Amino acid sequence: MAEIKVNCVNETCPVPLVETRKALRKASPGDIVVVTGTHPTSKKEIPMAVEAMGLEVLSQEEKKGVWTIKIKK
Amino acid sequence: MPEKATLIVHSGDMDKVYSALIIGNGALSMGMEVSMYFTFWGLQRLKKGSLEKGPLSKMNFGGLGKWMIQRKMKKANVASLEKLFQDYLELGGKILACDMTMEIMGVKKEDLRDDWISEYCAVGTYVKEARESNLTLFI
Numbered sequence: 001m002a003e004i005k006v007n008c009v010n011e012t013c014p015v016p017l018v019e020t021r022k023a024l025r026k027a028s029p030g031d032i033v034v035v036t037g038t039h040p041t042s043k044k045e046i047p048m049a050v051e052a053m054g055l056e057v058l059s060q061e062e063k064k065g066v067w068t069i070k071i072k073k
Numbered sequence: 074m075p076e077k078a079t080l081i082v083h084s085g086d087m088d089k090v091y092s093a094l095i096i097g098n099g100a101l102s103m104g105m106e107v108s109m110y111f112t113f114w115g116l117q118r119l120k121k122g123s124l125e126k127g128p129l130s131k132m133n134f135g136g137l138g139k140w141m142i143q144r145k146m147k148k149a150n151v152a153s154l155e156k157l158f159q160d161y162l163e164l165g166g167k168i169l170a171c172d173m174t175m176e177i178m179g180v181k182k183e184d185l186r187d188d189w190i191s192e193y194c195a196v197g198t199y200v201k202e203a204r205e206s207n208l209t210l211f212i
Binding site for chain 1: 095098099101102103104149150151152157160163164
């Protein structure tokens with residue numbers, strides 16, 4: 001089980017969503033994809049995409065405007 | 074079967090091509106299959122070296138408006154059309170080119186980014202795909 005990091009700090013729409021999807025496509029089942037970013041709407045929309053694909057958000061946190069979303073494939 | 078989005082890109086304006094590619098990438102990112110049909114002015118953007126060449130749909134002012142918007146986009150760190158196009162292809166999005174437009178506008182296959190295009194087609198292919206789509210747009 002690998003942990004894949006995706007850094008989307010300072011990226012704007014649609015890059016965080018697209019980079020998350022790219023990472024999830026490459027990941028193997030069981031891998032954890034960890035996305036960090038600053039674009040506020042993507043924080044809301046990445047979990048929507050994860051749910052639409054039938055995957056699971058493990059955790060979500062935010063510190064000083066930088067959010068981190070952990071996704072299990 | 075995954076849900077499907079089918080987009081017609083009729084406009085070659087820079088801002089509208091942005092809309093099309095952002096929606097296309099968004100739909101792919103949300104787990105949909107996506108086909109984008111390039112026709113008329115949209116098809117011109119598939120010519121080699123033409124992707125970023127479209128004017129602004131409003132307030133272009135001979136390119137000055139476009140230049141100002143592009144400066145603002147750069148400041149906001151908006152991805153280039155080239156990057157969005159590469160992402161779209163990497164996520165499995167399909168590009169289709171209208172062959173009737175090619176004929177009336179004298180566009181040849183070798184003028185186009187043939188490596189991007191998965192099919193040359195006409196309206197029948199679009200309707201067949203659109204009728205089984207959950208989302209279809211004309212841009």
